[in-house]
Amino acid sequence: MEFPFDLAPVLGPERFCVVDQHLRPAGTAPLVSPRREQQLEQRLRTVIDELGKASAKAQGLSTPVTSAARMESNRHVLYMLRDTRPPRGAVLGFLKVGYKKLFLLDQDGSHVEVEPLCVLDFYVHESQQRRGLGRELFREMLQRERMAPQRLAVDRPSPKLLGFLDKHFGLCRPIPQVNNFVIFEGFFSTRTAPA
Template sequence: MVEFRFDIKPLFAQPIIKVTSNLLPNTFRGDRRQCLDATTKMTEIIDKLGQLSATSQGLSKPVTTAQRLRMCDNQTIYLLADNEAGHNGAVLGLLKVGTKNLYLFDGTGKTRMVEQAPSILDFYVHESRQRSGLGKRLFQTMLNEEQWTASKCSVDRPPWQLRRCFRRRRKHFTFGPSGPFLLAPFAYRMEIGLTICYSVCLFVCRKEARRSIKRGRI
């Protein structure tokens, strides 16, 4: 769990909030002074979770920062918290999404341009709360809010927490003849009430994908 020196409860009116370029929770209501206080605290939360995500992925610098979010109108961060944890509550996970114009390989090895492709940009669940369904909860909330389907989402260099979901599907990976992306079509099982199978295409760096397959991480 990630705890802070301040009480996070006023920022999390519900367990999962979404934050856009204004750095305010979607549930926020308050005057100008309260708005400034909230953005200061959200900046600290986002920067901390972004750094933890980068550390867990072995990255030299975070993919997610409050400054980057402020400059991007087409990105959204979903944050999951437990208001009952610790003294001031605790933040448990982060999911950043957005849209990107991508050149992707299709099943025949040909590249195609996809404009405004729904993309998973960063994902992290605190180590103390992994394997408890929180990632699935974040992902499903995001799909509902964005009105996306899992089959339309692309992931560039997916973190190991996402790759772990697919480690038994490695035989389904197919490489395109050239370019930086790997097309990986397979079924993604999400147990939400009933088991629902989504056909998901993950597009990842070929070099990173080959390294991950060799090490058995996916």
């Protein structure tokens, strides 16, 4: 996804850009003037809003799950994957995660209150899908969050995401839930497996 401005000053120089509620990507240059600061923040907002809209469209949702305003009011983390090539670069996709308190059913059907890391929104640009970029994003997130895939809860996974989780992480046996979240075998296991 391209934008009518250079993404490097907005998102930093790296292939991965990580943003939280403060909307300040790591690695962006120190700011020289309040006016420039305002401009870069506005551009970051545009990038996040447009990504959220594209993801919602891809999933057939009427309202985006991801926007700059929602990022500010939640403790979520947004991982963006970039094409850093000049002149302006592009955003290839994003993955949003966050901790949420949930009541989930374990294998025996008992309610358990937990606060897992949840996959909340995930999108790779249509022109870039099925090239391994989703896996690259997901693996980066698991590594930075120090998380094993079977410990995640997934909010309303699309059929594409279910196929993705099965293919790359062997997550194919869901534990049925009464809410929109999906968890997989191993979620409640006391043994920790590496990501």
